[in-house]
Every structure is written in C-alpha cells, then in structure tokens.
Amino acid sequence: MTALHERIRTDIEKKILGGELKPGDRLPIEHDLMAEYGCSRMTVNKAISALAAAGLVQRKRKAGTFVATPQAHAMVLDIPDLADEVRGRGQAYRYRLLHREVCNAAKVDASLEIEGDVLWTVGVHMADGKPFAHESRAVSLSAVPDIDEAVFDPEGPGTWLLRHVPWTEAETRISASGAMDGEAQALRVPEQTPCLTVTRRTWRADEHVTAVRQLFLGGSYSLVAHFGASQ
C-alpha cells in the first residue's frame, strides 16, 4: 500500500496530465479534499505542496490552488562527472595531463574569467584510449590550497575537486565552436571540427573556486536536460 499523500498527489497529477484539469482550473480546497479522502489536512497539504514544488500547480492564499500553465523554461540539466560517466558506459577512463602550472590568472585563457593565483591545467579526457574532450582549467589557490599537492594521473582535476571541495554555486555556459590548433591536435581531429563548448564557473560562499572550459567532440557527446516526471 502506498502512502495516502502519495495517492492524493498522483490522483491529481493524473487529472492534470490527462487533461481533466486544465491550466487555470481551480483545485478543490484542502478542506474538501480532506473530506473526500477522509484524512487530515496535513496529509492533503503534503500532497498538494509536492505538486506545487514540482511546478504543476500554483497556490495562492485566499484564492486557492490552480493548475499552472507549464511554459516553464526551466529544465533540469544533468552534469555528470566525466570519469563516472565513461566508466558507466563500460569504457576505461583516463585523464591525460598536457600542462600544469601555478601562475597568475592573468596568464590563463581570458574566457575563464578568474582572478588571483591559480593552478592552471590543460588536459584531455579519454575513453578507451581515445580522446573525447579537451579541458583547460584554473583552480584558485586561495580557495583550494590543497590542490597543489594533488596528482592528476588516472583522474583529472575535475574529479578531484568534486571529491574534495563542496561548492555552493555554479554557472554553466554551453555553446559550440570549432576546435583550435592545440585543441584539435589534442583531440586528434582536423582544425575547426565542430565541438560542444562548456564553460563552467564554480563558487563556494562567494569565493571563486574554479573555472573550466571543455570542448567535446560534437558527434560523440551530448548533454541532456529533462522536465517532468520521468527522471
């Protein structure tokens, strides 16, 4: 037997998804649902709050609960750790370090938009010995002093950071560009091969932790974003 609040939630969800309740329609008030399901108000509230959190309905005091019009432009983008993702596909993962240097951010690629002293790394991510992504990364030394001692052989700095440094805020910018000289060479493709470009900046409590620019071979990599019930 599933929980009652779960049943109430899915009941209403079905009505909305099935078209019985259309955007703008008003749901029964909590007191009526209490009577309908013969339960307490908290149980009804839990069910409808979940729907509101999922964006299916909108609640307004005094007015009631209404089916939302889902012109939601917000989708959930999965950003997996590259090492985990490659291994998840049953392939061997390796990060090959091409360059490592402690320097001032000014020396690093300006697109990374980071400041102060940093550890700058350049490398490629490889699946079964074949490179599929080029990465240029700057890690702030003031935010992550330990990074200086880290070794990036089987796994890259991204994986290391993920396991050692929690972050509170991140921004990812996704675009497309042609592989430039060094990038193309590292990826073993012709120059100007179309690549998915991902630039991510990460903060921890207002302190800039890392900035990274990754180039993925267009034909062999994609990001996926979801909206809705299906995971």
Add this chain to the structure above:
Amino acid sequence: MTALHERIRTDIEKKILGGELKPGDRLPIEHDLMAEYGCSRMTVNKAISALAAAGLVQRKRKAGTFVATPQAHAMVLDIPDLADEVRGRGQAYRYRLLHREVCNAAKVDASLEIEGDVLWTVGVHMADGKPFAHESRAVSLSAVPDIDEAVFDPEGPGTWLLRHVPWTEAETRISASGAMDGEAQALRVPEQTPCLTVTRRTWRADEHVTAVRQLFLGGSYSLVAHFGASQ
C-alpha cells in the same frame, strides 16, 4: 520571519555546503534536532525531507540520515522562447517559414523520432533581419489538431505551441555539429560552420506533441544553466 522548517533546512544546508558536514557524515537523528530547535518532530521531518528531495542527504531507516556524495549535479537550464529572448535584447524578431507540409513522420528527419501524421515545418529564426537559428519541427496532428490552421509569419510554431498547448514532459539533447547544405544556406554561413544543436521532444500525458531540431550559430548563441542561490 521565515518558517522554522526553512531555518532548520538552511542551517543544515550551510553546514553541508560549507564543509562542516562532509559526504558520508551522519546527521543528528530527528529526535535530537527536535530538542535542539525546540519543535515537533514533523517540523524537523519537513526540513530534512526537503534536503533529501533535493539530493543533499540520503535517509535510511534504522541507520540515520547521511550527507550524500554529489555525483551527478543537476543544474537548472534556462530555455527561453526565442521570440521573447530576441525582443528582450531590443532586436526585431521574425520567423521565416521555408517549408510546410502535412505528412507522415516517416518522411521527416529521422532524428526527430516522432510517429504518426505530423505537420512538418522548416524555418529560420531571425534577429534584426539576420538569421541566427535553423529549425526543423514535427508537430503531431493527433495531439494538436488545431496546428493545421495556425499561421507562422511573425512568430514560429514553437511560440505558437508554447501559447496554445501545455506540455507536461520534455527532453532536450544538446550537442554540436557542422551546418549541412540546406541549413548552412538558410543561415548564410559556409557549410560545416560549427553550430550548437538542440533537439527537444515534448509530451503531454504520454502523447508525443512535438519534436524539434534547432541549429544555432556557435559564436553567437549560448545556453546558460545555474546552480545555487543566484536566480
């Protein structure tokens, strides 16, 4: 005054994000938090359940609540309506229809992965008279019978659908590719120019509504995803 369950939630969240509580650490049991905050167990439960729903902690009966190891990060991807976005930048928007046909899905680009009879449209999105995105779209006629009468002159089918058809589920796949013959011509760029490729499929209650493939000029368009407090 913020709600108490909200305060408990953010308190613990800060401890996790600040590193005070590390992945694998065990949180105090609900009874202890009750005592700490001087509230009822339901209030504590609501706070921690929210953290669990957000993926920050993992709950296990008999064992306790543990800080989760963040592997795949879910970020919020903003997917704006192209017409709104262009106008928001103060530019003039127009959709130019290149092809319109009612046919069976089999005839349409296979990458759209849709079935049955559809309205197939091909067009370009233009900002200030300059094309910046190529779009090939299939709309299911059984899901959206009205689409047959719609006119796509100043605005495209995407905007029309957004305003007329609510959807409940969507999947967006983001990659990069070189512009092909027709696409390159419509965008007025050389063939193989790197483009951001966005393929989106949309459902309403298990019924496939539309599938679309958009090519954006790599240098002039990007998607942005956020995680954290800032918007």
Add this chain to the structure above:
DNA sequence: TAGTGGTCTAGACCACAGC
C-alpha cells in the same frame, strides 16, 4: 530486536490577499 525514519491525526493560530 531495537533504533530510525515514514506516515498520519485532530486540532490550532497566523498571514495574506481577494472579495
């Protein structure tokens, strides 16, 4: 088997915003 979370009750007071 016992500790822990999962769920639920039958009330209560309050804040807010439509009416």
Add this chain to the structure above:
DNA sequence: CTGTGGTCTAGACCACTAA
C-alpha cells in the same frame, strides 16, 4: 472582512533494516 493556504503541535502506530 473572511476564505484560503502556511505553519506548527504533541502525540501515535507502523515499516524497514542495520546491528
């Protein structure tokens, strides 16, 4: 002003599972 949701209580029983 009043209907509605937001929050909270002080219990209770149950289900699961790790010890």
